[in-house]
Amino acid sequence: xxxxxxxxxxxxxxxxxxxxxxxxxxxxxxxxxxxxxxxxxxxxxxxxxxxxxxxxxxxxxxxxxxxxxxxxxxxxxxxxxxxxxxxxxxxxxxxxxxxxxxxxxxxxxxxxxxxxxxxxxxxxxxxxxxxxxxxxxxxxxxxxxxxxxxxxxxxxxxxxxxxxxxxxxxxxxxxxxxxxxxxxxxxxxxxxxxxxxxxxxxxxxxxxxxxxxxxxxxxxxxxxxxxxxxxxxxxxxxxxxxxxxxxxxxxxxxxxxxxxxxxxxxxxxxxxxxxxxxxxxxxxxxxxxxxxxxxxxxxxxxxxxxxxxxxxxxxxxxxxxxxxxxxxxxxxxxxxxxxxxxxxxxxxxxxxxxxxxxxxxxxxxxxxxxxxxxxxxxxxxxxxxxxxxxxxxxxxxxxxxxxxxxxxxxx
Amino acid sequence: xxxxxxxxxxxxxxxxxxxxxxxxxxxxxxxxxxxxxxxxxxxxxxxxxxxxxxxxxxxxxxxxxxxxxxxxxxxxxxxxxxxxxxxxxxxxxxxxxxxxxxxxxxxxxxxxxxxxxxxxxxxxxxxxxxxxxxxxxxxxxxxxxxxxxxxxxxxxxxxxxxxxxxxxxxxxxxxxxxxxxxxxxxxxxxxxxxxxxxxxxxxxxxxxxxxxxxxxxxxxxxxxxxxxxxxxxxxxxxxxxxxxxxxxxxxxxxxxxxxxxxxxxxxxxxxxxxxxxxxxxxxxxxxxxxxxxxxxxxxxxxxxxxxxxxxxxxxxxxxxxxxxxxxxxxxxxxxxxxxxxxxxxxxxxxxxxxxxxxxxxxx
Numbered sequence: 197x198x199x200x201x202x203x204x205x206x207x208x209x210x211x212x213x214x215x216x217x218x219x220x221x222x223x224x225x226x227x228x229x230x231x232x233x234x235x236x237x238x239x240x241x242x243x244x245x246x247x248x249x250x251x252x253x254x255x256x257x258x259x260x261x262x263x264x265x266x267x268x269x270x271x272x273x274x275x276x277x278x279x280x281x282x283x284x285x286x287x288x289x290x291x292x293x294x295x296x297x298x299x300x301x302x303x304x305x306x307x308x309x310x311x312x313x314x315x316x317x318x319x320x321x322x323x324x325x326x327x328x329x330x331x332x333x334x335x336x337x338x339x340x341x342x343x344x345x346x347x348x349x350x351x352x353x354x355x356x357x358x359x360x361x362x363x364x365x366x367x368x369x370x371x372x373x374x375x376x377x378x379x380x381x382x383x384x385x386x387x388x389x390x391x392x393x394x395x396x397x398x399x400x401x402x403x404x405x406x407x408x409x410x411x412x413x414x415x416x417x418x419x420x421x422x423x424x425x426x427x428x429x430x431x432x433x434x435x436x437x438x439x440x441x442x443x444x445x446x447x448x449x450x451x452x453x454x455x456x457x458x459x460x461x462x463x464x465x466x467x468x469x470x471x472x473x474x475x476x477x478x479x480x481x482x483x484x485x486x487x488x489x490x491x492x493x494x495x496x497x498x499x500x501x502x503x504x505x506x507x508x509x510x511x512x513x514x515x516x517x518x519x520x521x522x523x524x525x526x527x528x529x530x531x532x533x534x535x536x537x538x539x540x541x542x543x544x545x546x547x548x549x550x551x552x553x554x555x556x557x558x559x560x561x562x563x564x565x566x567x568x569x570x571x572x573x574x575x576x577x578x579x580x581x582x583x584x585x586x587x588x589x590x591x592x593x594x595x596x597x598x599x600x601x602x603x604x605x606x607x
Numbered sequence: 608x609x610x611x612x613x614x615x616x617x618x619x620x621x622x623x624x625x626x627x628x629x630x631x632x633x634x635x636x637x638x639x640x641x642x643x644x645x646x647x648x649x650x651x652x653x654x655x656x657x658x659x660x661x662x663x664x665x666x667x668x669x670x671x672x673x674x675x676x677x678x679x680x681x682x683x684x685x686x687x688x689x690x691x692x693x694x695x696x697x698x699x700x701x702x703x704x705x706x707x708x709x710x711x712x713x714x715x716x717x718x719x720x721x722x723x724x725x726x727x728x729x730x731x732x733x734x735x736x737x738x739x740x741x742x743x744x745x746x747x748x749x750x751x752x753x754x755x756x757x758x759x760x761x762x763x764x765x766x767x768x769x770x771x772x773x774x775x776x777x778x779x780x781x782x783x784x785x786x787x788x789x790x791x792x793x794x795x796x797x798x799x800x801x802x803x804x805x806x807x808x809x810x811x812x813x814x815x816x817x818x819x820x821x822x823x824x825x826x827x828x829x830x831x832x833x834x835x836x837x838x839x840x841x842x843x844x845x846x847x848x849x850x851x852x853x854x855x856x857x858x859x860x861x862x863x864x865x866x867x868x869x870x871x872x873x874x875x876x877x878x879x880x881x882x883x884x885x886x887x888x889x890x891x892x893x894x895x896x897x898x899x900x901x902x903x904x905x906x907x908x909x910x911x912x913x914x915x916x917x918x919x920x921x922x923x924x925x926x927x928x929x930x931x932x933x934x935x936x937x938x939x940x941x942x943x944x945x946x947x948x949x950x951x952x953x954x955x956x957x958x959x960x961x962x963x964x965x966x967x968x969x970x
Contacts, residue, residue: 340706343680
């Protein structure tokens with residue numbers, strides 16, 4: 197691992213296992229950034245006096261990995277048609293997304309995060325589409341995000357078939373992938389079962405669900421109400437299932453994790469997670485469920501592995517991570533300073549589109565953009581008086597950028 | 608022609624001109640008439656069936672018996688942004704979809720619901736399948752348009768208006784049973800549907816003394832009552848009100864034109880609960896509604912037994928005219944008919960031995 201900026205993790209608590217992220221190429225800057233995400237989540241909730249910091253803390257490596265190393269997206273053009281879609285089905289953990297929008301350059305600012313869950317802020321309690329740039333879907337009712345993501349994956353296939361059916365696999369802007377982060381609650385709600393059954397039948401290989409299995413819900417240990425073998429259930433639906441276990445000795449219930457000393461065995465194997473995610477993108481015959489076994493709120497010493505059962509005041513003190521695990525200053529490093537200079541900084545908002553495996557396809561201009569009706573924006577009947585009586589055939593191939601923005605009809 | 612059938616014909620006609628339009632049903636394609644004729648199904652290669660040939664890029668969606676997932680998936684399709692999705696099931700099962708419908712409205716997604724079998728008019732399947740409170744409950748969702756056309760022509764205009772709506776969801780409530788295709792050479796053109804409510808039949812012989820407001824399959828009852836009232840020399844206007852939300856969106860002058868403030872004698876008729884109609888019929892108005900669950904029988908019997916008839920509408924009209932003159936009570940607390948007209952009751956009285964129960968031990 198390159199150590200371009202060793203001071204960035206100089207103050208990190210040595211008792212906390214460093215994320216294993218050699219193959220994905222994380223530097224000290226990345227580790228520092230992920231730690232910063234955890235602090236920001238805790239601070240935001242502490243500042244607001246209410247909210248859900250735990251998942252945002254423990255899923256910081258996952259969220260960071262998705263936004264920095266996995267998803268194809270362009271923060272400078274949030275509506276770019278070819279972007280991967282990110283669905284935070286665990287909408288209560290909105291900070292998981294907000295902080296990544298901040299770090300990756302979607303226009304989210306630190307002040308927005310400070311304004312979490314307040315009137316007029318860009319950071320409402322649960323993510324809201326059309327309200328916060330970079331948020332693709334309103335989530336919060338558990339299961340709804342996952343189930344809607346199945347529709348996104350179906351639509352992706354239909355759109356490709358309509359507009360770019362002849363492109364080689366992976367070469368079309370319509371080949372985007374749908375990434376879902378789901379919680380125990382999402383997997384309990386019936387609608388996710390319905391939708392996952394449908395997704396398996398439809399062989400939606402463009403869909404990956406990361407299930408954050410932390411064995412904690414509002415009534416604490418999920419053993420009280422949820423004990424099925426989720427992996428087998430999804431295998432039966434026709435999904436590819438694999439497990440990435442960060443819990444170490446923490447075992448299969450909240451109690452076990454709480455009894456543990458909580459530091460040594462918990463290991464964030466980002467490389468294993470990254471491999472599972474990348475493999476899911478390459479898969480062509482079925483959707484993927486990655487069961488990521490975590491300890492909620494890790495590494496906060498007293499909040500981890502517990503449910504928020506004692507009210508906001510208590511939660512504020514409990515969720516605060518140990519100060520010693522971060523560098524000496526509480527002030528988070530700005531995004532532009534955290535990434536090593538040798539690495540492209542997608543979060544700075546540059547126009548470069550992140551593609552997996554360094555495949556920096558510049559679809560615009562590199563090949564003819566897909567044939568599509570220029571006026572085809574879903575509002576055609578209103579904007580095009582002739583739409584009712586005349587088919588609108590796909591236009592000739594053009595090198596003009598294919599953008600989804602609504603524009604006046606020209607057919 | 609049943610409005611569900613008209614809807615199916617509209618969809619088939621739209622297929623070649625709106626390639627972005629696609630959808631399907633939760634295992635009720637034949638009943639909901641949601642399949643565009645001849646369009647391939649959206650299924651992975653190798654999973655097509657004899658009844659539904661298709662391929663991975665197909666157009667007809669098959670959600671299976673998964674209404675909730677259908678609703679959520681429709682949201683996801685709409686969020687992708689390039690296509691226009693619709694999904695169908697029985698109106699009763701909008702309950703299974705409700706969280707998704709609410710999220711569609713919250714997210715301002717132009718999803719279209721094709722909900723058929725929209726009242727006791729579905730008949731023999733009985734009260735488990737007959738919507739009663741659903742229209743009112745759906746109208747309660749902010750940002751959802753609930754559209755209940757009266758005949759085939761209204762259905763076509765409803766589809767057109769819905770497809771021109773791009774920033775929120777719309778729901779079609781369609782009949783299973785046949786309804787008469789109204790004679791537009793005598794009545795107003797169906798284009799009025801786009802305004803939510805319109806004067807379908809104008810009063811004859813003077814200014815209207817009473818306005819009858821009907822939706823969907825009950826518009827014909829209002830027209831039948833009008834015939835009776837006109838025969839008695841009561842100038843009677845009939846308003847078809849397929850979409851309350853669209854009507855509410857009209858300016859005051861149009862609404863006053865359709866429902867003149869001076870005409871306080873008004874009757875609404877809809878095969879569902881009265882909730883929401885008082886605000887249109889006013890203090891002197893009467894509401895012909897259904898305040899209890901349905902029953903298993905042919906639809907003609909149900910409408911007759913439950914008092915949803917042209918006679919009942921005409922009777923209510925006369926009462927409302929009296930009320931407007933101060934000769935009858937205003938804003939009666941319950942709707943008319945208040946209860947089933949004979950021993951038939953489905954008001955949930957099983958504890959008292961339920962009059963419909965065949966279990967002698969409960970008598």
